[in-house]
Amino acid sequence: MKTFINKTAIIFFTFSIAILLLVFLIHFTTKHTANFNVNQNTKYLVMGHSHPECAFNDEFIENFKNLSSSGESYFYTYQKIKEIIPNNNINGVFIEYTNNQIRTKLDEWIWGYEKMNANFPWHSSFMNKDDIEYLYTKNLKDFPKAISTSTRNNLTRILSLDFISTDIRYGGYKKLTTNIDKSKLINDINNNAKDTIDEIEISTENLKYLEKIIDYCNINNVKVFLIRSPQHKYYKKENEKELTQLKKRKFANLDFLDFDKFPLEDNKFADFGHLNYEGSKKFSLWFNDLIKNGLLSIENKTDFINKEMKEIRELNNLFIE
Amino acid sequence: MLFNSLDFAIFLPIVFLLYWFVSNKNLKLQNLLIVIASYTFYGWWDWRFLSLIMFSTIIDFFIGRSLLTEGNVSKRKLLLWTSITVNLGFLGFFKYYNFFLDNFITAFSFLGTEINASSLNIILPVGISFYTFQTLSYTIDVYRKKLEPTKDLIAFSAFVSFFPQLVAGPIERATNLLPQFYKKRKFEYNKAVDGLRQILWGLFKKIVIADNCAQIANDVFNNSTEYPGSALVLGVIFFTFQIYGDFSGYSDIAIGTSRLFGFNLKQNFAFPYFSRDIAEFWRRWHISLSTWFRDYLYIPLGGSRGGTWMKVKNTFIIFIVSGFWHGANWTFIIWGALNALYFLPLLLLNKNRTNTNTVAEGKYLPSFKELLQIAVTFCLTVLAWVFFRAENVSHAMSYLSTIFSNSIFDFPKINASKLYVTQVFIMIIFLIAIEWNGRTSKHALQNIGLSWNKYYRLFLYFSITFFIFMFLGKEQQFIYFQF
Numbered sequence: 001m002k003t004f005i006n007k008t009a010i011i012f013f014t015f016s017i018a019i020l021l022l023v024f025l026i027h028f029t030t031k032h033t034a035n036f037n038v039n040q041n042t043k044y045l046v047m048g049h050s051h052p053e054c055a056f057n058d059e060f061i062e063n064f065k066n067l068s069s070s071g072e073s074y075f076y077t078y079q080k081i082k083e084i085i086p087n088n089n090i091n092g093v094f095i096e097y098t099n100n101q102i103r104t105k106l107d108e109w110i111w112g113y114e115k116m117n118a119n120f121p122w123h124s125s126f127m128n129k130d131d132i133e134y135l136y137t138k139n140l141k142d143f144p145k146a147i148s149t150s151t152r153n154n155l156t157r158i159l160s161l162d163f164i165s166t167d168i169r170y171g172g173y174k175k176l177t178t179n180i181d182k183s184k185l186i187n188d189i190n191n192n193a194k195d196t197i198d199e200i201e202i203s204t205e206n207l208k209y210l211e212k213i214i215d216y217c218n219i220n221n222v223k224v225f226l227i228r229s230p231q232h233k234y235y236k237k238e239n240e241k242e243l244t245q246l247k248k249r250k251f252a253n254l255d256f257l258d259f260d261k262f263p264l265e266d267n268k269f270a271d272f273g274h275l276n277y278e279g280s281k282k283f284s285l286w287f288n289d290l291i292k293n294g295l296l297s298i299e300n301k302t303d304f305i306n307k308e309m310k311e312i313r314e315l316n317n318l319f320i321e
Numbered sequence: 322m323l324f325n326s327l328d329f330a331i332f333l334p335i336v337f338l339l340y341w342f343v344s345n346k347n348l349k350l351q352n353l354l355i356v357i358a359s360y361t362f363y364g365w366w367d368w369r370f371l372s373l374i375m376f377s378t379i380i381d382f383f384i385g386r387s388l389l390t391e392g393n394v395s396k397r398k399l400l401l402w403t404s405i406t407v408n409l410g411f412l413g414f415f416k417y418y419n420f421f422l423d424n425f426i427t428a429f430s431f432l433g434t435e436i437n438a439s440s441l442n443i444i445l446p447v448g449i450s451f452y453t454f455q456t457l458s459y460t461i462d463v464y465r466k467k468l469e470p471t472k473d474l475i476a477f478s479a480f481v482s483f484f485p486q487l488v489a490g491p492i493e494r495a496t497n498l499l500p501q502f503y504k505k506r507k508f509e510y511n512k513a514v515d516g517l518r519q520i521l522w523g524l525f526k527k528i529v530i531a532d533n534c535a536q537i538a539n540d541v542f543n544n545s546t547e548y549p550g551s552a553l554v555l556g557v558i559f560f561t562f563q564i565y566g567d568f569s570g571y572s573d574i575a576i577g578t579s580r581l582f583g584f585n586l587k588q589n590f591a592f593p594y595f596s597r598d599i600a601e602f603w604r605r606w607h608i609s610l611s612t613w614f615r616d617y618l619y620i621p622l623g624g625s626r627g628g629t630w631m632k633v634k635n636t637f638i639i640f641i642v643s644g645f646w647h648g649a650n651w652t653f654i655i656w657g658a659l660n661a662l663y664f665l666p667l668l669l670l671n672k673n674r675t676n677t678n679t680v681a682e683g684k685y686l687p688s689f690k691e692l693l694q695i696a697v698t699f700c701l702t703v704l705a706w707v708f709f710r711a712e713n714v715s716h717a718m719s720y721l722s723t724i725f726s727n728s729i730f731d732f733p734k735i736n737a738s739k740l741y742v743t744q745v746f747i748m749i750i751f752l753i754a755i756e757w758n759g760r761t762s763k764h765a766l767q768n769i770g771l772s773w774n775k776y777y778r779l780f781l782y783f784s785i786t787f788f789i790f791m792f793l794g795k796e797q798q799f800i801y802f803q804f
Contacts, residue, residue, distance in 0.1 A: 001510075003510065004513050011779070015786050018787075019790050022787065117794075145794055148792065148793040151790070152791040152792065
């Protein structure tokens, strides 16, 4: 009996230590083989969740790279920024700042099992100690599972010599080809009505990492622009007041490029918050012109954008008439 | 409590140490510890349903005692039927009440009569189908005078509630398990080590194979209308490995755990996907249930003693009842009937006992003929699993019609990433390789590597442990818990 217990204990500890060593070795190799270089001509990045992911088609915008990813919170955007900026010659970063990103639900997007398991593996090898500690203190139960997924993915990448780290799996424009479903749309409006209390509560955790992004970019002389991608007029914005106040209170010195009301027909949307391919093409071409026309160097950007959007609206009306 | 949870990882060593170091001097105390541990294990899920197990235990214990002293045949029959009614009554209420009610309402509405009855919100107690059959086997065997009824309530309670196999089997016969509670157990090093090997392999099958195949299979089945036939084929193949990994993995952990405590449970799965025909498949899949139905239903119905019609009728009954045992849904009944149909040609041609040995015995690889037979049997099984997994009959039919459409030639694009599907696929290959190698043993890891250098063998065990670590995901409940 004693032999059994002793041998079992020895094997258990040896295996545990060996697994730990392998985890470190795999993460070390990943860290030193990763390639975060984007196209040399890329001067601007857009980052955020699925809204910018579907709105900014970088095929139509010069010197621009979309690195947004569905369900990404500022915590993981911050990790991306730290990986991309030192390895590239980036002048500016556009960060999505929209209604659903300040909701308390976004906390789940940082340490909830689903999102942590999907995002953490891409960044685990490059995160600093504080951020790793932050995740496991928030969700100790699921953290080992995220470590295991990350080890598995990194090992597979090492074995298949797949070191490109900025491809579509990391982030990029997402093409949607569906059209907004109007009956679903009305149904969704009615169903979402229950959510209102949660909608206006603000996620301080997620915003903490937006501040970190801004600080990091400032230190590295990279200009930060907050943006809001086009949203359908029925998109729920219960916390609009909070979003505006927060902007004034915390990010007053940053430009906010608000394209929320960019005039688009219903058939240019895949759903309330996401443009389809046609919508993204129209918006991206216009956005490209906007940058070419000097948007980023103009003092009062909001007026400039509103004036340009007004012109489109008038043009649309003229066309309809 | 799930076998693949941290709770169980803490629970098992504690019970093991108490069992061998604290209660080992006294058999009664040791059995009592098993009862307490088993009730804790079950109560972890929902303590309220412990009362059901206790009630079944007490009823069957006293009926068993009465059967010993009662000589009158009709009174003995009455006692037996009391046990059957109580046990199947619980099962019927918790598992089948809503099914029968819904079907009565539907049947009457066809006849033009509307019945106003609403279904109840009933929680199905975990493992009820398993322990009900286990206690029934006791009463029936005592009634048939194949088993001496026990005088020891604690031993009997331990037999009914034995935690390793309480919630998902193997369904043990009283004749095999109960006597083991009467004898003092002795710790056997080799048996315990082999138990650990079996637990390791069970965890691999559950955590690596079943839980990861489930991610892909669930996505495909839940969104089957959006995918082409080729993707649906992929989905049901992943489900085929999911259900095998899930259930046989559970059995391996249960048997392995029992061995740590000095008990021997019967083999429940004998590498069924290497079967060369459906008859062989059913001799290798969920053996404890198949043999239960054989001994307590098929043989009392006349078995294969009568003419051809009798054989066919009994075969259909046993397969359909077995399907219905799995769940209160027409899909399970069709699944059972479909398997009976597969079985029928073998039965009629008297070829249902052709393949009783292990495939390619003494050889490394199967012959071409054997490979073909395995492939055909596998395909038939896969097809039947569609009914087992589908939400309802119309879902199964639309799933099958998409499979048998032109879209079967499309590229099987599914939501899961290519990387993930490839990783899971590699693990399935690993599973097949290890199981093929160990197909003549009681479990896949029993003999593999025993003749190797110790370090190579340790490396194999380490690799399996590392795979388990790499594929840790959200703990999924065992599928058979719902049965």
